[in-house]
Amino acid sequence: MTDQKPIHSAVLVKQVPDTHNITGEVMTKDGTMNRNALPAIFNPEDLNALEMALQIRERRGGTVTVITMGPPKAANVLRDALFRGADRVILLTDRKFAGADTLATSYVLKCAVEKAGPFDLLFCGRQAIDGDTAQVGPQLAEKLGIPQITYAETIVEISGDQIVAERVLDSGSEIVRCKLPALLTVVGSANTPRPASVRRRIERKLAAAPGEYAAIRAAWPEFESDAQLETYLTAHGLKIAVWTAEDIGASEEQVGLAGSPTQVHKINFVVLESTESKTIPATPEGIAAMVQELVHEYIVG
Numbered sequence: 564m565t566d567q568k569p570i571h572s573a574v575l576v577k578q579v580p581d582t583h584n585i586t587g588e589v590m591t592k593d594g595t596m597n598r599n600a601l602p603a604i605f606n607p608e609d610l611n612a613l614e615m616a617l618q619i620r621e622r623r624g625g626t627v628t629v630i631t632m633g634p635p636k637a638a639n640v641l642r643d644a645l646f647r648g649a650d651r652v653i654l655l656t657d658r659k660f661a662g663a664d665t666l667a668t669s670y671v672l673k674c675a676v677e678k679a680g681p682f683d684l685l686f687c688g689r690q691a692i693d694g695d696t697a698q699v700g701p702q703l704a705e706k707l708g709i710p711q712i713t714y715a716e717t718i719v720e721i722s723g724d725q726i727v728a729e730r731v732l733d734s735g736s737e738i739v740r741c742k743l744p745a746l747l748t749v750v751g752s753a754n755t756p757r758p759a760s761v762r763r764r765i766e767r768k769l770a771a772a773p774g775e776y777a778a779i780r781a782a783w784p785e786f787e788s789d790a791q792l793e794t795y796l797t798a799h800g801l802k803i804a805v806w807t808a809e810d811i812g813a814s815e816e817q818v819g820l821a822g823s824p825t826q827v828h829k830i831n832f833v834v835l836e837s838t839e840s841k842t843i844p845a846t847p848e849g850i851a852a853m854v855q856e857l858v859h860e861y862i863v864g
């Protein structure tokens with residue numbers, strides 16, 4: 564990174580059910596997932612996206628803003644982001660956002676980024692572990708009309724109004740250059756996300772959204788009214804900003820279910836039977852025989 568202009572970044576993060584730890588109680592008889600039976604966590608690759616933004620701020624200065632769209636309890640991932648180093652956090656929550664597919668999600672995020680910015684860089688995780696589509700980042704870049712580098716693993720250089728990054732693919736890697744502002748979707752191998760800092764956790768323990776004021780006041784009775792608490796939180800940079808559809812100027816027809824053309828009709832379990840797998844000897848002959856079979860069956864050609 565050669566020149567010293569500060570970089571202002573926004574990181575888009577999602578609170579997801581912990582699908583890495585699915586147990587018997589989680590899957591219902593009709594094949595859907597009982598989300599309440601799973602703990603809600605920070606989407607793993609969004610932590611890599613946050614870490615990338617924090618490392619850039621450490622080298623270049625600037626700010627890191629973290630934004631999520633979700634239910635009120637998604638404030639938890641924003642608090643976690645503050646504990647890990649974010650400067651500013653924004654919760655996009657509104658009943659009208661419920662049932663959003665990727666199109667409606669990226670539209671809401673676009674409206675919020677336009678209101679919260681301008682930003683030099685936007686970061687998303689490559690993919691959320693619940694919806695799994697990996698579409699939100701690319702759609703957001705399209706809607707904002709800015710370049711995107713997907714599957715980003717390393718930032719090689721940020722110089723002038725250009726960024727150079729390495730993206731990883733199944734077949735190798737590519738070094739890509741594009742103009743700022745740009746959006747990167749970040750892969751899990753990019754870095755090791757820093758843990759929440761104990762000092763930041765202590766300093767920011769009161770960080771709260773307005774919907775959480777009653778709970779804060781129950782634990783800290785010295786705040787006699789919501790107004791008094793709000794004044795304190797605002798003065799200390801601890802208020803989690805909450806924006807509704809109206810706040811970000813979003814059109815009602817384009818958010819939530821109303822703005823979502825996707826309909827999930829059915830979810831199937833895909834369980835591979837052991838008879839469908841075959842053990843290939845790890846020898847040149849074994850591999851040659853497997854390739855021959857795949858060609859013969861027209862699976863590869």
Ligand SMILES: Cc1cc2nc3c(=O)[nH]c(=O)nc-3n(C[C@H](O)[C@H](O)[C@H](O)COP(=O)(O)OP(=O)(O)OC[C@H]3O[C@@H](n4cnc5c(N)ncnc54)[C@H](O)[C@@H]3O)c2cc1C
Binds near residue numbers: 576609700825
């Ligand atoms: C079983 C199931 C199937 C689904 N199928 C589809 C489908 O086929 N088509 C469809 O359009 N939707 C589908 N959805 C809905 C989808 O989960 C939502 O649209 C979701 O809000 C975003 O998509 P995603 O989880 O795939 O995110 P991805 O595109 O995988 O997320 C990539 C990145 O975008 C950012 N991001 C995603 N969501 C948010 C958010 N709410 N706030 C801030 N940043 C965010 C994060 O950085 C994340 O890492 C499905 C949901 C379920 C549960």
